[in-house]
Amino acid sequence: MKEASSGVSVQWIEIDEESAGQRIDNFLFARLKGVPKSHVYRILRTGEVRRNGGRIQARERLDTGDLIRIPPIRLASRDHDGVPEAFVRARLEPRVLYEDDDLLVLNKPAGMAVHGGSGLSFGVIEGLREIRPEARFLELVHRLDRDTSGCLLIAKKRSALRILHEQFRNDEVKKVYLALLAGPWARTRWIMDAPLKKNVLQSGERMVRVAREGKPAVTEFRRKDRYANSTLVEARPVTGRTHQIRVHAQAMGHPIVGDERYGDEKINREFRQLGLKRLFLHALETAFRHPRTGKSTEAKAPLDQDLSEFLDILSR
Template sequence: MKKKIPDTYSISVKEDMERQRIDNFLIKKFKKIPKSMIYKIIRTGKVKINKKKILPKYKLEIGDKISIPSIKIDVKRIKKIQNNNIICSNKKINNILKEILYEDDCLLIINKPSGIAVHGGSGINFGIIEIIRKLRPKNRFLELVHRLDRDTSGILILAKKRSALRDLHQQLREKKIKKKYITLVHGKWPKYRNNISAPLLKTKLLNKKNIVQISKQGKIAETHFSIKQQYSKYTLLLATPITGRTHQIRAHAAHAGYPIVFDTRYGEKKLDFEIKIKNLKSRLLLHACKIHFIHPCHKHDMTILAPLEKIFKKYLDSLM
């Protein structure tokens, strides 16, 4: 049996919809439509804003006119997908409940596990934001303040009020939010190498994976590095991104000649093989461990710390 949403119609963006990504807006509005279908109609230009094609990351502005096409829906297929998602989601939810670092009326901060995307899309049925929305169904508003790579663990902030989201986005633009990451890299990092400034350009590999490359045509990117501990063949670093580019720490570490351990995009497989521990899952050894910001509602200084995952600790212990 097939159904379809009404013929092409338009939606006017109001204040409570402002600054949402178009993909997230459509996913929430049409909950019964598979995310893959939503991304497809955006990618193929069938969804238009102000009569123009847009990208999934486009952020809505007050007064925008969203044109949405008629979409055929295979009800049986959707039920099958939803049942599979419920099973997966329940497993993830049980773990995420244990990873909440802080929560109040404005914010929810978690220690995101490695291997989970922050949101669904591009072949991923659900992510952290979908899980948290299941956990907090009474919250009318829940949005990601920032993002982490799927394989990176650590601090992730969600806003429970639009005013909080706007405030924290303003702090990000003004570089008032300070983030720190712990990472293990191959090689003995030199003590004098404490700053890397190299522009990054987004590109795509043949397998359609996004990567960044050092390029004069790229955007300015800067990362500070300091040594926490050195081992015979590895270095534990504290990385502080000054800018917030995609894969910035990973690309800069590799550019310096010290790739992050188990980095499948920018790393070295041969070097990774040397440190692999039998019966222990490998994961990108990069963790968002600390963040400092001004609370968007209560206006006091906030510092959040996130402990390392057990797997990360075990790899460090193996080097002792």
């Protein structure tokens, strides 16, 4: 990527192969850290951002060799960009499980969204961009629910993102979760094959339900341990639908303990009294083909201390 000018003057950026293929708005978000998204969309809308001398719409994708003009913008101070750097660094840096020049795997903390929005000033991806200012490219490969902890893949190159996205689309990425289901069950293995459909409520909340007209969804559940009123399982989603494990667990009659959206309120209250303060769902393992070498790459996220201690309580 070649630049003729930077800072608060006009920037001219020539798009290289690594940056080609992404939308101009996403390119600018990563480039103009600290600038509100509303301002980025305004300079696109008013034509202050130009591609090869002409206007460009926010949804248009970049091509190799494009010459992008970015108008003078005074970047927001690091103290006022909405991301508390010291807090984020302490929260995320110790949880990096694997990293190389192409990608990193993070043990995402529970309670932290993968990205900002919907009233949140920042999430994991904004936090990583803050503590890795030298990184030219950082993008989420997939998502985890805010209350779910565990393995989260972040691409550090556009080429890596494209290849990993393809693996996810083709259901080639191995994913193993640990979940605590309400109620005991005697079977050791359960394959849930039920199509899922997204619904948006009047409140704007997104819900998923089992529906004949939905998209195919398959989850394999394997029993790990049994307790008096719950069962610890490995959940292996064969497909990758939104809220798949949570909805399939609910449809089996054994919702995930602590699930405020798809769970049982009475059961959740009972487990809160025992000390569980969150959804018991953790992305334990992931395995994929490395986007550059093609070699099988694995990462495992240890169970968070609060969940491990809660299992000790159940055992006692």
